[in-house]
Amino acid sequence: MxxxxxxxxxxxxxxxxxxxxxxxxxxxxxxxxxxxxxxxxxxxxxxxxxxxxxxxxxxxxxxxxxxxxxxxxxxxxxxxxxxxEEAQDTVAVRLTAGVWASVASGLLPTALTSLQQSHPGIVVRTKELAPEDTADAVRDGALDFSFVIDYSDAPMPWDAGLERAVIAVERLHAAVPTGSVPGESVALLDLADHPWILASPKSHFGRAIRNACRRHGFEPKIDHEVGEQPTAMAMVGAGLGITLVSDLGLLHRPPGVDIVALSTPVMRTVSIAYRTTALRRASLQLVIEAVRTAAAELGLGTEQTLP
Incomplete structure (x- = not known):
């Protein structure tokens, strides 16, 4: 058999x-x-x-x-x-990672290019998943590691069998049609009367933003429900409403969109999740370091405290 x-x-x-x-x-x-x-x-x-x-x-x-x-x-x-891996003098391994749009476009190109130059034996393959699904796929062995998010208004439940390494802490910003919101910052409550473009409440992002709005005393009026930040910002540029966008999402800012800081920050932490049994994997630690370096080059730190 x-x-x-x-x-x-x-x-x-x-x-x-x-x-x-x-x-x-x-x-x-x-x-x-x-x-x-x-x-x-x-x-x-x-x-x-x-x-x-x-x-x-x-x-x-x-x-x-x-x-x-x-x-x-x-x-x-x-x-x-x-x-x-521990017994080998050189690191040579294939890893499969769970990713979502903004880390795949904002962090991985720089990180994996650098990794390929310094450690060509490490090959990282990626699978795009919804952020809320990536940790389960790591726990179940379908992925070697994944990127996960915690929002200040929607912490993610954590599995005791997983570890996580913080990669970056991002702020969320208001993305609004050009000239529609005066000033360099705005209170979230002051955006209550605008039409919103936002992800489904079933998604981690959509749920977190709705929670943040409720914490500030209003329910957002959602005219358009879309999943990806670049799509939402394209609709903002067309004057169809406003949305919130992360630091990594700003890389996809189209014409016709102003980025306005929130006076009371809404934050999210980007981490890499992996099984506790993989803690000593040299290849994984090299990947984590490469991604952290890519985040730092974009001005994203790892020490900022969530409100």
């Missing part, structure tokens, strides 16, 4: 999530692909590993037994990878 690590990881995720659809979403595959791989795992083992109960899935006794061993096997693979 030959067991595939790939299929064992899918079985472990199925046990955690309870449905093929949820397991597939966590692993970033289609549900049909996961179903096919799990069916092949059953053929490899020669036994039934799970049963369908309506929309949910329940593991058989053999499925539970194999999942328990899968945890041990996958943990051993990670520890073996770490041991090999």
């Amino acid at each position: 030959e067991l595939s690590l790939h299929r064992l990881r899918m079985l472990r995720e199925l046990e955690r999530r309870g449905t093929v659809t949820a397991a597939a979403a966590a692993l970033h595959y289609t549900a049909s692909a996961v179903s096919q791989q799990l069916a092949q795992l059953e053929r490899d083992v020669g036994a039934k590993l799970f049963e369908r109960l309506g929309r949910r899935v329940q593991l058989t006794e053999l499925g539970v037994l194999l999942t328990e061993h899968a945890e041990l096997i996958l943990g051993s693979v990670e520890r073996a990878t770490l041991a090999l």
